[in-house]
Structure formats: structure tokens, C-alpha cells
Amino acid sequence: AQSVTQLGSHVSVSEGALVLLRCNYSSSVPPYLFWYVQYPNQGLQLLLKYTSAATLVKGINGFEAEFKKSETSFHLTKPSAHMRDAAEYFCAVSLSGGSNYKLTFGKGTLLTVNP
Amino acid sequence: GAVVSQHPSRVICKSGTSVKIECRSLDFQATTMFWYRQFPKQSLMLMATSNEGSKATYEQGVEKDKFLINHASLTLSTLTVTSAHPEDSSFYICSARRTGHGAFFGQGTRLTVV
Numbered sequence: 001a002q003s004v005t006q007l008g009s010h011v012s013v014s015e016g017a018l019v020l021l022r023c024n025y026s027s028s029v030p031p032y033l034f035w036y037v038q039y040p041n042q043g044l045q046l047l048l049k050y051t052s053a054a055t056l057v058k059g060i061n062g063f064e065a066e067f068k069k070s071e072t073s074f075h076l077t078k079p080s081a082h083m084r085d086a087a088e089y090f091c092a093v094s095l096s097g098g099s100n101y102k103l104t105f106g107k108g109t110l111l112t113v114n115p
Numbered sequence: 116g117a118v119v120s121q122h123p124s125r126v127i128c129k130s131g132t133s134v135k136i137e138c139r140s141l142d143f144q145a146t147t148m149f150w151y152r153q154f155p156k157q158s159l160m161l162m163a164t165s166n167e168g169s170k171a172t173y174e175q176g177v178e179k180d181k182f183l184i185n186h187a188s189l190t191l192s193t194l195t196v197t198s199a200h201p202e203d204s205s206f207y208i209c210s211a212r213r214t215g216h217g218a219f220f221g222q223g224t225r226l227t228v229v
Contacts, residue, residue, distance in 0.1 A: 009156070036220070043119055044208065044220035090159060100217045101210075102149065105159035 002027040002093045004074075006106035014114050019063075019078040021109050023091030026072065032094035033074045034103065035065055039087045047089075050074060051098045061085070086113045118142050119211045121221030128199055128228055136194045136224045138209035144189035145211035149218065150182075153206040162207075165192040199228045 007022040025031050035047040048059025055067045065076045074091060088108045095102040118141040128134045138148055146167045153159040163184055164172040171184035181203075183195040192211075196203055208223035 004158075038223075041124065041222055043121070043222045044210075046217070092159075095161070101147070101212055102161055102164070103151075103159075104161065105151070105153075107156065107158050108153075 002029075002031060002095060003104055004033070004091045004093050004106040006089075006091050006109050008109055009107060010110045010112070012112045012114060013081045015083055016080050019076070019081045019085065019111065021076040021089050021091075021111065023065075023074045023076065023106060024072050025074060025091075025093050027093060032098045033065075033067065034092040034094065034100055035059065035063070035074075035076050036090045036092060036105075037061075037087045038090065038108075044090065046100065047076070049100065081111075081113045083113050083115065086111055117211075117213050117216060117219040119209065119219045119221040121209055121224055123224060124222060125225045126227070128226070130200055130228055131198055133195055133197045134199055134226060136196075136207055136209075136226075138192045138194070138211065138221050140190045140211040140213070140219075143211075143213045145192075145213060146189060147212040148186060148192040149210045149212070150184065150192075150194050151208045151210070153208070155205075159206075159208065167192075196226065199226070201228045204228045 003026045033050040036044040048057045050067045058064045091106040092103040120139045122137045148165040150162045165184045165186040167186045173179045186192040210218040210220045
């Protein structure tokens, strides 16, 4: 079975500070991993995805994530937080190969950015 | 872009009644849509795969008679929670598959059964 665990249901940072959202996975096969963001009253938006091409994945809005097999991790980072980054973030693993058709998500991490 | 609209965004219903949630792909056709739910403080989990013109495929542990899925057109899938109970209170979200582009999510529906 494949699953992801997001450490920390709520992360609070100051504007301009580093953002680090943690995600660990469990998978019996090489995983395909995703990060999604959900702004209030909007749908889940794909930030980035890991499909084994490169371990450091760059996404939209300045976010990136690094796949570390030895640590079974796929943490999301951004060097400098903006107020507009405040949202809920979900890590997910694919149940259908490299596509995002069937996913198992983590519980989500709410990011707040303080001025 | 690929827009998926889910309606309603919030609904409160009385125990024993049924509630219908709609998932529409606004600018593309989707032969396949997916329904997820998230209980409080739990992960977002896949419930079922909705296939246009055929029966939905349910994940293990999901009651198909309680969660009725209809995908009658290429742009609309509906999830009906029948005889709702307070334990059905959850966040339900759909995604629609756009061939060659992946799946796109709606904004979700917060269901509260009182």
C-alpha cells in the first residue's frame, strides 16, 4: 500500500522567511509524488510532481521539492514566503503510475504567513 | 485552462435526507471523474472513479448504495449521499480527467449532517 504523511498540520512563517513543508511517503514500488495547494474557496492546484526524471523538482510560484529515497521524503520548500502563499498544502502519492488520476493524499498542512 | 466546478461549496442537511453534489468540467470533456472525501483531521481519500455512461468503480470500504454516483454526460458527474447521517459529514472533492493533461480538481464541498 502507498501512503504519505505530512508532518505538522499547521506551519506559520514570517513574510520573507523560508517555507518548509514536510512529507514522507511509504511505497512498495517507485513512487510518483505530487504537491497540491488549495486557496480558500478554490480547487486543488498542482504545484509540482516527481516522476523519477530528476530528484529536485521545480514547480510554480517559486516552490520546489526534493525527492530523497534514503529518507523516503519529498519536502516542499520556498526560499522566501509571500503573503499570497497562505493556503493549505497537500502531498500526494499516485495509485495509478505517473498520472494524477488516482491519488492518496496526506492530511494537509495549513500555511500561514505573518507580515 | 482546465476548470472544474463543484456545487454546492457548502451544504447542511438533516439526518436521513439525501444530498446531491455536482462536479462539472467547464471547458473540457471528461470521460472519467474521481470522488474523494476527507474526514476531519484525516487524509483526503479516493472514494470512487466515475465513468461516463457506465457504473462507477468504488474503492474498498465505500458503500456504493450509500454514495450514488452518476456520470450521465461528458461534463457532469454527481455524487448523492443517501440517507445521510452525521458520520457522513466530511469534505468531498472531485477531479476530472483531461486526456493528455492529467486530472483537475474542483473546489470541494463541505457537507454537514445535523
